[in-house]
Amino acid sequence: MKKSSPTFILSYCVFLIVVGITGCSEKSAEETRPPLKSPAYLEEATPEPVVVSEKTRETYQWYCAQCHGIQGKGDGINAKFLTVPPRNHTKAKYLETRTDKQFFEAIKFGGLSVGRAPCMPAWGNTMSDSTIHELVRYIRELCQCEAL
C-alpha cells in the first residue's frame, strides 16, 4: 500500500483548519448570508419621528370619521349599521396591545389583513404610505397610548 506524502498530509490539515475557522463559525455564516430585506413600507416604518400634519388630520375627518367618528370615538354615522362596531380610537386599553405595524397594515390592506373586521376597507390605493404613517401617529395621539 502506498503511503501518503508528508506534504499532502500537511496540506490536508491546513485545509481542514481553514474550513473549520471560516466555514463553521456562526459569525462568518451571518456575514456571508444576504441581509434579510423587509418590504419598503416596513423600512419606512421606523425612520424619523412622524409629525402629524394638518392635512392628515383632515384626511382622518374626510375618510375615517365616516365610521370612527369626528373625535375617533367609534361613533361615526355608519357605526350603528355595521356588523362589527368601528374601533374607538380614544380607548388605550386595546390599542396599546397593537403595534404601529399592525395599525399600518390594517389601514393599508384593510381589517381582514390583520385578522380584524372586514368592515374596514383597504386604503392603500387612496392614501400614500407616508399619510398612513401619520394616521397611525394620529391614532396614538387620540388614544394617548404607545406600543412598538
Add this chain to the structure above:
Amino acid sequence: MKNFLYLLMGGWLLCNPMLSHASLIQEKKCSECHRLSKDENEKSGPDLFYAGNKFQASWLKQYLQNPMTIRIAGGTGDPGFLKGIQANSQKHPALSKKDAGQVTKELMALMLLELPEEVDLLEPLTKGQKAKIKYEFERTFSCISCHQSLNLAGKVRGGISGPSLVNAGNRLQASWVASWLKSPRTFSSKSRMPIYKMEDEARLRLTQFIATLKNENKR
C-alpha cells in the same frame, strides 16, 4: 335685410331642441345645486355633467316627478354630514310629467365622450353566484360599510355615508358603475370612497351584483 336675419336666427333658436331643453333646465335652476359642467366649482347636489352616462332614463324621469332620498346622510360636502345633520335638507322639487320628460332628455344628453369601461348586456346571476359576489361586496371590498344594499332575503343592510344602492339596478347604468369602480377620479376629484385596484373580473362581478339591487326585490 337685417330684420330678415333676426327672424331667421330667432326661428333657429326656437327650433333647436338642445337650446329649448337648456332653457328649461335654466328655468328650473338646476345649476344652482348641480354641476352641469366639469369646469364649475363643487356644488351641494350630485354632479350632472355625466348624467347621460350615469342614470337610466326611465328612473330619472320617475325621480324628477317623485324625488326620493338616495343619500340618507346628505351630501358628503355638507357641513353637518359627519354629525348626521343634513344642512341641505330641502327636498328636491317635483316636476310635472311633461317637464320631467323634457329635463330627462336634456340631462341624458350630458355625457362624457369616453367612459373608462364599457359593459355589455349583463347576464342574470344565479342565487349561488349572487351569494358569492355578495361576500366580496361585503367582506373583500367592504362596500356594505358605507352603502345600503339588499341581502339575499331582500332586507336592507349597510351604512349610510355613501349613496344607497338599494335601487341601484334601476337607477344606474352598468357601464357607469364599472367605470366608477375603475376610475372614480374621472368623475369626481374628491370622494369619500376608497380607490380600488381590482381585477377586471372582480369589477364585472360587482357591477353585475349591483345591477340586481332593485326596489322590487326589497322585502
